[in-house]
Amino acid sequence: MKDSEDAQLRDQQAGFHFADDLALLCQTQQQMQEKTNSVAAASAAIGLNIHKGKSKILRYNTACDNSITLHGEDLEDVKALTYLSSIIDEHGGSDADVKAWIGKARAAYLQLRNIWNSKLLSVNKPIPSSEF
Structure with missing residues (x-):
């Protein structure tokens, strides 16, 4: 049953293989890492992949410079x-x-x-x- 539901969800999302704009806003580095992981997991569940080379981190009004990672790789700070x-x-x-x-x-x-x-x-x- 679960496999057929997953397949049905993928079929419904077929038009979204190239969704490309998403902004995550967070107050802490930990929240940003958690949201990044959550989006990556949800995307993978429906067959979407996040392009690490196109993903950027823009920090505003913070002294924290800890890296945000996606699948173990640091995302670029800009x-x-x-x-x-x-x-x-x-x-x-x-x-x-x-x-x-x-x-x-x-x-x-x-x-x-x-x-x-x-x-x-x-x-x-x-x-x-x-x-x-």
Whole structure:
């Protein structure tokens, strides 16, 4: 009975073989290690594997630097990372993220500068409107 339930669960989760974004938030190193072990065990139970090379540890406001391990291997500690298109750093602020967005906006503007400065465009021309 248990084997058939496991097989059924794996079949239901078939679309999740490549789930890739998860953030674990903890107050202590011990809690982080326990959550990491728990997620690894739950993932393995349904046939998912955690890619150790893509797993990162970002510490905020802590002096503790004990390693977090996954299957006996240390996970990489980083100073900043991108999560759901936002840059998160060890200082907890949004400065790096804001600078990145300003940089992207500047690059987009510079790509369109020739269009904005074109003599073929006029700010006095009415924009055609569509009535629904």
